[in-house]
Amino acid sequence: MEVKIEHGIDGAKLAVSRNDAIIIVDTIRASTTYVNAFASGATRIVPCSSRDHLDEKMRIYPDALKSGERLCKKIAGYDLGSSPEEMSKATLNGKIILSSTTNGSRMVVASSKSPLVVMGSFCNSNAVVDFMKSKSMNISIVCSGRLGEKVVEDTLCAEYLQHKFSSDSDFRLSFDEITSECMSSPSYQMLESAGLENDFRFCMRIDSHSIVPVLDGDGFILL
DSSP: OOEEEEEHHHHHHHHHHTTOEEEEEOTTTHHHHHHHHHHTTOOEEEEOSSHHHHHHHHHHOTTOEEEEEETTEEOTTOSBOSOHHHHHHSOOTTOEEEEEOSSHHHHHHHHTTSSOEEEEOGGGHHHHHHHHHTTTOOEEEEEOOBTTBOOHHHHHHHHHHHHHHHOSSOOSSOHHHHHHHHTTSHHHHHHHHTTOHHHHHHHTOTTOOOOOEEEETTEEEEO
């Protein structure tokens, strides 16, 4: 098993071309948001590459909830934003969610032709690594980034996951050091300016869940 780290849409396309299994990492916040939505009872999350794409999916899933953000703010007229804290407090039992986010949902669409796609982050790292180890496939950890640029939280999370595939030893950074590094990111600064610091704390909770969202057709489910 070979585990590589890739970045952005081009990285996702490269991983697909190699027929790799893909772990999509959007630490702040889509990966963490999806995990918390499933923890609150959602049964399917359909990532959409744009608002127009989401509107198309509404014709297939007319009873779905619309979830989305731009620059951390909930899209006007949508039922939900893309906040892990918001998802953790919502009643989502049996609900299908259509999701349009600035970065993560677009990365899923770009990765969708891979034979296996999951969402991973700090919050479900052990579960994701254990699940992927059982598949005996080459793996690409694809960092979503922010607006086409690399961000430290996705790179660190990808390195953390890669380390867990190959070693039982401690990662090179402590939890406090990881958190401190991630606070230097423009993603954190955007959350802070939007008054969403609690979301950051959700994103930094290592192994708070054992949930692995797995792409099934056009949406994530729990196996």
